[in-house]
Amino acid sequence: MNSFPYPSMRDRFDLRFYFVVGPDDCGNRPILDVVAKALDGGASFIQLRAKTQDVAEIVSLANDIAEEIAGHHVEHSVAFVVDDRVDAALEARAKGIKVDGVHIGQDDLDPVVARKLLGPDAIIGLSAKTVDEVREANHLPEGTIDYIGAGPLHMTATKPESMIVDENGDITTLNVSSIDEMRTMSKYPLIVGGGVKADDIPMLAKTKADGWFVVSAIAGATDPEQATRRLVDDWTAIRGDEKPRYTGRKPAATKLPAVLTIATTDSSGGAGIPADLKTMLANDVFGECVVAGITAQNTTGVQAIAAVDPSIVGAQIDSVFDDIRPTAVKIGVIVGVESVKTVARKLRDHQATNIVVDPVMVATSGSSLAADDTIAEEISSLFPIATVITPNIPEAQVLAQMPIGNQADMETAAVQLAKDYGTCVLVKGGHGVKDADDVLAFPTGAVTWFEGERIANDNTHGTGCTLSSAIASYLAQGEDLEDAVRDAKAYLSGALRANLNLGKGHGPMDHAWAMH
Numbered sequence: 001m002n003s004f005p006y007p008s009m010r011d012r013f014d015l016r017f018y019f020v021v022g023p024d025d026c027g028n029r030p031i032l033d034v035v036a037k038a039l040d041g042g043a044s045f046i047q048l049r050a051k052t053q054d055v056a057e058i059v060s061l062a063n064d065i066a067e068e069i070a071g072h073h074v075e076h077s078v079a080f081v082v083d084d085r086v087d088a089a090l091e092a093r094a095k096g097i098k099v100d101g102v103h104i105g106q107d108d109l110d111p112v113v114a115r116k117l118l119g120p121d122a123i124i125g126l127s128a129k130t131v132d133e134v135r136e137a138n139h140l141p142e143g144t145i146d147y148i149g150a151g152p153l154h155m156t157a158t159k160p161e162s163m164i165v166d167e168n169g170d171i172t173t174l175n176v177s178s179i180d181e182m183r184t185m186s187k188y189p190l191i192v193g194g195g196v197k198a199d200d201i202p203m204l205a206k207t208k209a210d211g212w213f214v215v216s217a218i219a220g221a222t223d224p225e226q227a228t229r230r231l232v233d234d235w236t237a238i239r240g241d242e243k244p245r246y247t248g249r250k251p252a253a254t255k256l257p258a259v260l261t262i263a264t265t266d267s268s269g270g271a272g273i274p275a276d277l278k279t280m281l282a283n284d285v286f287g288e289c290v291v292a293g294i295t296a297q298n299t300t301g302v303q304a305i306a307a308v309d310p311s312i313v314g315a316q317i318d319s320v321f322d323d324i325r326p327t328a329v330k331i332g333v334i335v336g337v338e339s340v341k342t343v344a345r346k347l348r349d350h351q352a353t354n355i356v357v358d359p360v361m362v363a364t365s366g367s368s369l370a371a372d373d374t375i376a377e378e379i380s381s382l383f384p385i386a387t388v389i390t391p392n393i394p395e396a397q398v399l400a401q402m403p404i405g406n407q408a409d410m411e412t413a414a415v416q417l418a419k420d421y422g423t424c425v426l427v428k429g430g431h432g433v434k435d436a437d438d439v440l441a442f443p444t445g446a447v448t449w450f451e452g453e454r455i456a457n458d459n460t461h462g463t464g465c466t467l468s469s470a471i472a473s474y475l476a477q478g479e480d481l482e483d484a485v486r487d488a489k490a491y492l493s494g495a496l497r498a499n500l501n502l503g504k505g506h507g508p509m510d511h512a513w514a515m516h
């Protein structure tokens with residue numbers, strides 16, 4: 001059982017408005033009241049700094065403060081750490097108290113040891129007084145600490161131990177140029193504190209610092225809420241109020257299934273390879289492409305088309321499969337018989353899976369995209385390795401050699417093609433007069449209809465490319481074919497419904513409709 005049930009705050013803390021507080025800093029007031037007021041005023045980070053309390057007292061205080069933060073419903077945005085006491089932080093976390101980490105000083109526990117003890121999910125902040133200490137922090141092993149607290153800005157009674165003594169033995173403090181030098185040097189976000197008062201904020205906000213940290217400017221104020229709000233407002237007046245994203249920490253490695261399109265470019269971006277890659281991006285897979293033809297094309301037609309040397313087509317496939325191996329492959333227009341043969345051979349060699357073949361013959365604009373001998377080669381060498389082929393009605397008429405005038409004809413053609421080629425066949429109804437229903441036939445003779453409401457949008461350039469790429473994307477994510485078609489169709493419908501209107505002819509769709 002995980003006794004600490006909260007997600008790590010390491011990738012989501014907000015250092016800008018950092019309140020450091022202990023029971024002895026609040027005069028006669030209960031610390032919880034002061035913390036509550038600071039939260040009301042906009043504090044974005046809380047540190048419990050209890051120098052004279054023992055572990056049991058710190059854990060109990062931490063429990064109360066964590067509950068106060070949760071009571072304000074900011075436990076997922078306001079991080080809470082304890083100063084120095086890794087032992088107390090560990091005990092609190094083991095008890096399920098939401099202590100997100102620790103802040104440690106130069107003379108406290110070694111940060112490397114603290115990281116070992118606390119594990120990878122806890123925030124660790126480190127104090128630094130000088131550029132040299134920042135440089136040393138940079139040399140810590142990757143992932144040891146999360147931020148730097150630099151100071152003091154002024155001499156302070158709350159932290160007498162944090163004086164900076166220069167080479168002459170004189171006591172010094174930070175200033176604009178030393179702050180900027182430290183922040184420039186630092187791999188980590190850096191906040192400045194130590195005697196910081198409200199009057200300092202406009203100056204600090206103009207430095208490269210990522211935020212301020214204060215004790216008495218809030219804990220010692222007559223009205224801690226108002227004091228916090230002023231510190232926050234004076235900062236955001238200069239820096240804006242956007243929550244920062246720190247880039248210092250490398251996030252945990254992530255994986256995406258890769259999907260490859262083997263197709264032809266469309267210079268206007270709405271169909272072919274550009275449409276395929278945009279579809280993959282929008283459907284949570286990593287898109288790769290093998291260019292098997294080039295068009296000069298826009299929404300009014302295909303002005304020119306060129307083949308790519310078949311050996312270059314083959315080399316691209318090798319490059320892709322030898323490194324980021326795709327889980328699914330979408331095949332669109334391939335220009336030239338030799339390139340079709342090469343694609344079929346390479347996909348067999350690399351044992352490609354989840355192959356979606358879109359047997360494109362004519363673009364939405366009416367321009368022809370495939371010569372008869374190329375189509376014949378696709379039928380003989382690509383259909384046998386396909387998981388599914390996706391002809392539209394005109395293409396299905398050619399392939400099945402029958403006229404298609406209604407939905408019964410669509411189904412008959414799909415069933416016949418599925419039997420003939422031993423593969424699944426999706427006959428798409430975009431060219432039908434009624435609705436936008438598609439029919440999927442299996443080699444067994446089974447049939448599934450996918451109903452789609454016809455969307456009143458003539459900007460359908462790239463619908464077929466987009467649907468087949470989306471099917472490949474969902475297959476790569478482990479869906480079965482029926483679910484993949486259903487989800488792909490839903491994505492496509494959204495892209496049509498977004499009603500993008502570009503170009504003089506049948507324009508492209510908005511592939512990013514769900515991302516805006």
Ligand SMILES: Nc1ncnc2c1ncn2[C@@H]1O[C@H](COP(=O)(O)OP(=O)(O)O)[C@@H](O)[C@H]1O
Nearest residue numbers: 392428429430431436452453454455463464467
């Ligand atoms: N106006 C429309 N409204 C809703 N869906 C459509 C529309 N036009 C096409 N579709 C859908 O787009 C997909 C591609 O079909 P289609 O346009 O027939 O292919 P192609 O682009 O190869 O000619 C199919 O799922 C089809 O149902």
Ligand SMILES: Cc1ncc(COP(=O)(O)O)c(N)n1
Nearest residue numbers: 264271272363462463464465
């Ligand atoms: C390079 C290229 N490939 C395919 C299509 C088909 O477009 P649609 O998806 O509208 O059938 C196209 N117009 N251009």
Ligand SMILES: [Mg+2]
Nearest residue numbers: 360392464465
């Ligand atoms: Mg098509």
